[in-house]
Amino acid sequence: MSGMVAKGAVLANLRRGALEYCILALLRPGPRYGLEIARELTRDGVLMGGEGTLYPLLARLRKSGLVETTWQESTTGPPRRYYALTNAGQTALATFVDTWRAFSDAVDAVLDPDEPS
Template sequence: MVPSEEGILTNLRRGALEYCVLASLRGGASYGRDIARQLSTDGVLMSGEGTLYPLLARLRKSGLVETHWQESASGPPRRYYALTGEGERALEVFIRVWSPFRSAVDSSLGEGEQ
């Protein structure tokens, strides 16, 4: 049985999405919905908000992000997420290994030979 595109994307997202979330927080704290908008603009990294909040909770429990509540002029208080020092270090490690990994995949697929 040939896997579907969505199945392949799901597997690829599983390994990379948390680091994309961490990268989205490099510029400072952000509200969950803003993170979702940033990562779902093309529908490739994230297809909806359903996976984001459980992922943010795991990142918080593992000490990679911290949260604080902030009042909102347009509704109830919002939870903002920010990188911790440990989150910054995890992102740095991912960035170091990502490029050679991506190059190896591109090479094996024949993409790097053009």
């Protein structure tokens, strides 16, 4: 297997750069609690393989001021911590979306040069 890059390694690198912004995008419509976010991100197994990486990411987003949290009572169990975008989070997401589109288009053009752009 020398000289070959494992699919998992490529996916891990892609996730590392985009996952935080995917979380911010999920919060764009309004606050969500952690399990809701995890279910959305693990639905197809591509964006996130398991819930173990979510909470450290949410903590980092909170510490950097991109999300804020509130506790809300739940009718089905203990209180839940809800995450919401801050103004700084909205700005960071908008910047990422603009940058991602240009980056994605450039990568697509290199990967499939015969496709019209």
